Amino acid sequence: MAGPISDASVTPLRHPGRLTVYLCDTARIDHHRLCDVIVQRARAAGLRGATVLRGIEGFGRSGDIHTTRLLDVSDHLPAAVVIVDDEERLREFAHRNDDCFHGRLVTLESLEIVDNSG
Amino acid sequence: MAGPISDASVTPLRHPGRLTVYLCDTARIDHHRLCDVIVQRARAAGLRGATVLRGIEGFGRSGDIHTTRLLDVSDHLPAAVVIVDDEERLREFAHRNDDCFHGRLVTLESLEIVDNSG
C-alpha cells in the first residue's frame, strides 16, 4: 500500500518507543468508538503500527472494576491501544490528539526494533 | 469515585513502571479466580490501574502450550495482568502478595507517563 505508512516502514526509527493508552472498549468521541478513532489517526499520521488489545477485566482512573464475568455483552471492558513509532513522534501524537488521550492513563517506553535485514 | 485511586491519579509517579504477571486464565486462589484477586488487591492498594489482557495461546513455567483452537471452552488459556504505578510500589505489591505471584513469571519495566496537562 502506498502512502506514509510504507514510507515510514523503510526508515529506521532513531528512538523507537511504544505508546500505550488504557481505555474503555466502549468509550466514544463524536459518536465514534475511541479506539477506532485513535487507530485511524495513528494510521493517518503515518505511525509505524497500532494494535488494540482486548482486556477482560481491569480498572483505571475511575476505580471501577469491569469484567466479562458480570456482563452478558462486552460492555465497558478495558482495552489497550498500543502504538509503535519514534518516541518523540508518539509524544507529539498524544499532545496533538488530546481530545482522545486527556484524562486517560498513557504510558511510553523505549524499545529496540529488531530488524533481521541487518 | 472517592478513595485511594483518585488520590493516586493526581499525584505524579516518581519512577513509573509496569508490572506484568503471566498466568492461566483459570488459575484460582481460595476458590476465587486469581486474576480477579490480583486486580481487586491492586485496586485496594490504590495502584494506578490494572488490566487483564486475554491470551489465545502460550506457555509458561509448566511448558504446556494452551490454545483456543484445541478447546471448546476458554479453559486454561493464558492471560497477562498489567499494573501501572511507581516501580517501588509495584515491587512491594508483588512481595506482599506472594500467594498470588509465587512461581509465576513476573516482569517489571520502567516507563514514562505521558501527561498532556503539562
Next chain:
Amino acid sequence: MAGPISDASVTPLRHPGRLTVYLCDTARIDHHRLCDVIVQRARAAGLRGATVLRGIEGFGRSGDIHTTRLLDVSDHLPAAVVIVDDEERLREFAHRNDDCFHGRLVTLESLEIVDNSG
C-alpha cells in the same frame, strides 16, 4: 514437565527482555498458523515463556486496518506474540527464525524479572 523449559526457569536471566512480534491472527507458514509456529519454536528453544495476545483492531506494515466490527469471523485480526527470556537469546531466536519474523514489526525491550524468592 522435564526439559529445557524447566531448566531455564530456575536459571536467573542476566539481561531479561521481552520480544514482541505483531502479526495477523490468520498468517500462515507452511500451512500452519504463524503464531502457533512461533510459540512452538519458542518452547522448543527453551525460552522462558510465550503468550499470544488477541487484538481486536489494528494496522501494521500493510497499512490496512482490521477490526472485529467489520467482520463476522475473526478474520485477519491482529495479534501480538510476546516472548520473555534473555535479550541476546531473543535476538538470536528472531534471527534464526527469520522465516517467521521477516517483514514484521518486532520489538525488544529490557525488563526486570521480579523474583519473590530473593
